[in-house]
Structures are given as structure tokens and as C-alpha cells.
Amino acid sequence: VLDIIQKMHSSVVMVNVIYQDGSEGFGTGFIVADGNYALTAAHVIKEAKTVTLSLPSGENVVCKIEMAGQCLVKQTGSGIEKICEVDVGILRLENKFSSVNAVELDRDVAKTGEDVLFIGYPGGGLNRIEKLLFNPIPLVTKGIVSGLLRTSFSDETFEYYFWVDRPSFSGNSGSPVFRVNTGKVTGIITAAPYMPKKILYEDKEHDIYLPDGYAIAFG
Numbered sequence: 001v002l003d004i005i006q007k008m009h010s011s012v013v014m015v016n017v018i019y020q021d022g023s024e025g026f027g028t029g030f031i032v033a034d035g036n037y038a039l040t041a042a043h044v045i046k047e048a049k050t051v052t053l054s055l056p057s058g059e060n061v062v063c064k065i066e067m068a069g070q071c072l073v074k075q076t077g078s079g080i081e082k083i084c085e086v087d088v089g090i091l092r093l094e095n096k097f098s099s100v101n102a103v104e105l106d107r108d109v110a111k112t113g114e115d116v117l118f119i120g121y122p123g124g125g126l127n128r129i130e131k132l133l134f135n136p137i138p139l140v141t142k143g144i145v146s147g148l149l150r151t152s153f154s155d156e157t158f159e160y161y162f163w164v165d166r167p168s169f170s171g172n173s174g175s176p177v178f179r180v181n182t183g184k185v186t187g188i189i190t191a192a193p194y195m196p197k198k199i200l201y202e203d204k205e206h207d208i209y210l211p212d213g214y215a216i217a218f219g
Contacts, residue, residue, distance in 0.1 A: 120175030
């Protein structure tokens with residue numbers, strides 16, 4: 001586990017957002033594709049005017065939004081019907097970080113009871129002691145997969161969510177969830193316990209509210 005954490009710490013970045021209305025927000029992302037791209041939760045970067053990624057070292061990189069959520073659709077007798085919107089955002093970095101590890105994505109689904117951990121910037125990664133403000137640092141949370149919910153739309157198209165038996169907080173959205181046995185990313189934190197998440201189940205949308213102490217991730 002320590003080897004995974006040491007390797008992945010440098011791949012996890014804080015996502016700083018200025019929205020179209022001038023308000024500010026933050027979340028977590030992680031570097032993929034040889035350092036040219038980053039993934040995060042789509043709801044973190046929707047309606048963003050600017051997006052900047054930062055490391056604890058203070059290094060910052062501006063990026064552009066390649067995708068902020070993607071609709072899955074199906075053909076019906078009356079036309080095209082929206083099925084759901086995947087809470088995944090893709091960012092293209094204008095410049096690479098000077099030193100960073102790109103994560104490897106795991107195509108296999110994590111199993112119930114499997115050990116996982118997620119790394120992110122809850123609370124925006126801000127640490128204050130009186131008037132001192134320290135650089136944001138990524139925090140590690142370890143738990144297990146408590147349960148899975150999978151919805152299939154075709155033989156090749158499906159979505160699944162899984163619950164982790166540890167809480168996530170504002171700022172953890174977009175945090176990568178790693179499988180301890182492979183060291184690869186199996187999901188992205190998408191909602192905290194107090195945050196409802198719409199999912200599609202048996203062709204109907206449902207609001208899912210988590211019990212205290214659990215996080216939900218999109219796989």
C-alpha cells in the first residue's frame with residue numbers, strides 16, 4: 001500500500017476552477033496519458049471559465065476542457081433518448097508538469113469486499129494554523145468496496161457505481177480510487193454522503209443518498 005501511495009501522490013492534482021459567473025470552486029483530478037491529460041468529475045468543471053491544476057510543490061498548469069460529462073443515448077421509435085450522463089471530465093494540459101506520474105486505468109471492475117484507497121483534496125486541501133497557510137496536500141483514505149450497482153444498456157455499454165466504506169468530502173470529487181491489489185485506478189469519487197446522485201436503474205432515474213460514512217464512485 002505504501003508503494004502505491006508514494007507513486008500515486010505525484011499523479012493527483014488539485015483542480016482550481018473559476019466559473020462563468022465569477023465564483024470559485026475546487027476538486028481533485030489525476031494525470032493520465034503520459035502527462036498530457038487529466039481526469040476529474042464532470043460536475044467540478046462544468047460551466048468553468050478557467051481550470052488550473054496544482055501540485056503541493058506550488059507548480060500550476062492551465063488546462064482546457066475536452067469533455068465535461070458525456071450522454072449515453074439509445075435509439076427509440078420516436079428518436080434518440082438520453083439514458084444518463086457520465087460524471088467524468090477530461091482536461092487537456094497546456095503544458096506538462098515538470099515531475100509527475102501518469103496513472104494506469106484498470107479495465108476490470110472492483111469486487112465487493114476488495115481493498116481500495118482514494119487520494120484527494122477535501123476542503124480544497126487548505127491547511128491553516130492561525131495566520132499560516134500551507135500548500136495544499138493530497139490526503140489518503142483507505143477502505144473497502146461495500147457494494148456495486150451496475151446498469152447495462154447493451155452488450156458493450158454499461159455504467160456502474162460502487163460504494164466505499166469511508167466518507168468523502170467537498171473537494172474529493174474527482175479523486176481517483178485505486179485497487180490495492182493492482183495499484184490501478186478503478187473509479188472516480190463522484191458524490192459525498194450528503195450529496196444526492198442520480199442514477200439510472202431499470203429505465204428510471206433514482207436519487208441515491210448515501211448513509212453517513214460512505215463515498216460513492218463511478219467506475
